[in-house]
Amino acid sequence: MWKTLGCTNQDFDGERIDGMGKGHSSFCRDIWQLTKEYWWSEEKWQARGLLAVNLALTLGHVYILVLINEWYNTFYNALQNYDKDAFWQALGEFCLLAAIYIIIAVYELYLQQMLEIRWRRWLTYRYLDNWLYKRTYYIMQLLDPGTDNPDQRISEDLRLFTAYTLRLSLGLLKAVVTLVSFVAILWRLSGPLHIPFGAWQLTIPGYLVWAALAYAIIGTWLTVKIGRPLVNLNFDQQRFEADFRFSLVRLREHGESIAFYGGERQEQANFVQRFRHVFANFWQLMQRQKQLTWFTSGYFQLAIIFPILVASPRYFAGQIQLGGLMQISSAFGRVQDSLSWIIDRFSQLAEWQAVVNRLVGFINNMERVRHICLNEAGVRIRPSEGATFTAVGLNVCLPDGRQLIQPLALELRRGDSLLVVGPSGCGKSTLLRTFAGLWPFGQGEIRIPQGQRVLFVPQKSYLPIGTLREALLYPKSPGSVSDAAIREAMDLCRLEGFKDQLDRVEDWSHILSLGEQQRVAFVRVLLQKPDWLFLDEATSALDEPTERALYKLLRERLPQTTIVSVGHRNTLSSHHRKKLAIDDSGNWSILNL
């Protein structure tokens, strides 16, 4: 049954990472998918304007480099010719060029960073919207365990993506323009090379250009070959680091429970185990980077003397002066720099590709789980026509397709109260999740009255870190209810001891007892006044008199509210009019109390 519905988490195996082997066209498609929306968004004019200024500065940068290269010729010739006037004039020119260069360099970085952070802000909000939309964050946990650490993707990967995309694409542009400009200069300075072959003579025009091209292309090819495994290694490194960090955060979150159990040894073993992955992967990364560094540093050292070596025959033949030799050396360096740009950036390109894979995988999987839930979920939630809550042929299953509860038919009217009972693990909480539209596994239909307030209260309610007022009103905003109303609800729910602490900022889940946290949930109920209230063992940590008082309060204050409670205690029966009993095999019956 579940296979035809497609509603099982076995449909997902996470995104596949093929690294460089993924294919350039699909990589470009991925980049385009991530990039296009911002440049056509409501921020497009600011973004495009900033990009245009960045492009102009990049081109200006290259132009200044060309002028400085020309300056080499003048300056070294002045030195060689002992020409003092030309020397001072060249120094003056240099000061001017250097001043312009500094201004361009400062604003190039500043405006690029401005564009980076604006783009990151836009993408972060978009990813957050997507992640929170229609409870995608929760459904992903059920349907798509392959998407690891979404938090890291939103905080870290988006930062890297915007930084790399801008730096690498502007860097590429600079490299191409520099290459074209300096190849032209090198060609002009180079002259032909004559190689004698017995009676014949081989003439290579512009031989310095060919030497620079050959040097850089061979170097680039070797670097790509050596550095290719870095793509997957970087991807894994990010994942292992995030897993390790997350396990540390869990210790902090569950510190008390772990301390009661004395689970430090177990936790330590868990940390060590996770850190082993970090270590082992980093070790491989190191080895690979070592190989790459052997190569690249040798390559760059050789690049210092290589141009002088190849241009020296013309110098010693008296065809060029010292200024020409120095200009050749500088131009050769620029050609080689821009061609071997990929060498310098290889590990960044690898990481960039890993980041793009992760982000595209994340956004596609978010869309996929939402699509499945909207179109293929077995349990459909529809608005009901009257003021009744109805479940029709509701078949609740586990993610692997096993049936939990036999097809259920249920009708609840305004003011009704239903207690759901059954042995532990029979599916009571899962039934409430299904009512809330959080559980897509199964079949059937739920009809919920439209435009009415529905509130689900779990055994342990979420308490945000912040003021007690925020915790009491969650998810409403702090200004939405008066302090007088909050204090009155606190009195009624026996939280009067905290009335003067509404502004205290704390992690309240670590301060309030479980019973107090359950009373906070009842304050929320009184303040939010839902029409339909679902309570999942919401009074399990309270003593019986307090439980009785709170249910009495609900009846007095919210007489029209329909209450569905899940619980094990016999005392709960007296607060409800109907009982839904479920057994271990998923059979059910409804009794009047």
Ligand SMILES: Nc1ncnc2c1ncn2[C@@H]1O[C@H](COP(=O)(O)OP(=O)(O)OP(=O)(O)O)[C@@H](O)[C@H]1O
């Ligand atoms: N995300 C999940 N993936 C797989 N199985 C799950 C998941 N969530 C719950 N289950 C299983 O579904 C079954 C029903 O769980 P549920 O929490 O609904 O039981 P319950 O009747 O509320 O139990 P209790 O009375 O102990 O709270 C259990 O066997 C549980 O292990």
